[in-house]
């Protein structure tokens with residue numbers, strides 16, 4: 019059973035509201051729109067995948083897509099690791115492999131609102147080879163069979179017509195590509211509503227997401243939803259924020275679903 023918000027004019031309005039909200043946040047200088055633990059966990063997983071990719075004999079360059087990437091929030095975490103020479107993400111030998119992979123990994127970030135232009139982004143875009151596209155993932159066609167790894171940190175599942183974005187993601191991936199998604203837990207919409215303090219438009223959008231059960235509340239429904247779209251899910255877990263984010267809630271902790279999948283072979 020699909021939990022997608024239907025393709026109505028209401029979802030179109032909600033999409034506009036979501037876009038406006040993030041445009042204003044990024045114009046005000048926000049460099050991320052997600053809990054730190056979710057971002058750093060995603061960054062650590064990407065680093066592990068890069069190291070594994072280049073451990074293969076005769077490995078070709080690696081192409082990574084980050085969907086609904088905001089202002090390249092996850093890439094900023096990866097860049098911090100590389101800049102500080104942090105080896106807590108990997109052994110020293112593995113860190114050296116990561117370092118050696120720079121120049122052979124190519125990031126393609128997509129977002130309807132995020133258009134980073136800050137000097138920090140410009141520096142890291144050059145070093146990490148980040149290619150950013152401003153676009154709606156439900157209407158812009160991603161390059162076909164291009165990516166070895168497709169990620170989205172609390173991004174693609176927010177999109178009102180997320181089926182379209184996820185099908186777009188599927189066709190953009192190489193046959194043996196890996197997908198790593200963090201999806202919002204249903205509780206997050208409730209927390210945000212309880213917190214209040216939003217404009218009327220944002221409140222409408224959040225009520226819509228909440229009442230239409232757009233976010234997931236259990237593992238099985240995510241597995242079935244993604245399987246129906248053509249993903250083969252091999253890892254599903256719930257992530258928890260350990261430090262409360264006062265912007266989002268003052269009650270229960272944020273939670274998100276950690277999902278790893280491949281293209282199904284059917």
Ligand SMILES: C[S@@+](CC[C@H](N)C(=O)[O-])C[C@H]1O[C@@H](n2cnc3c(N)ncnc32)[C@H](O)[C@@H]1O
Nearest residue numbers: 040050051052086087088091130131154155171
């Ligand atoms: C919760 S933020 C997460 C941003 C980023 N991944 C991070 O970790 O900070 C959700 C993002 O989804 C983007 N978004 C919403 N609808 C979109 C669409 N149709 N196409 C592309 N991006 C979209 C928003 O602009 C926003 O940047």
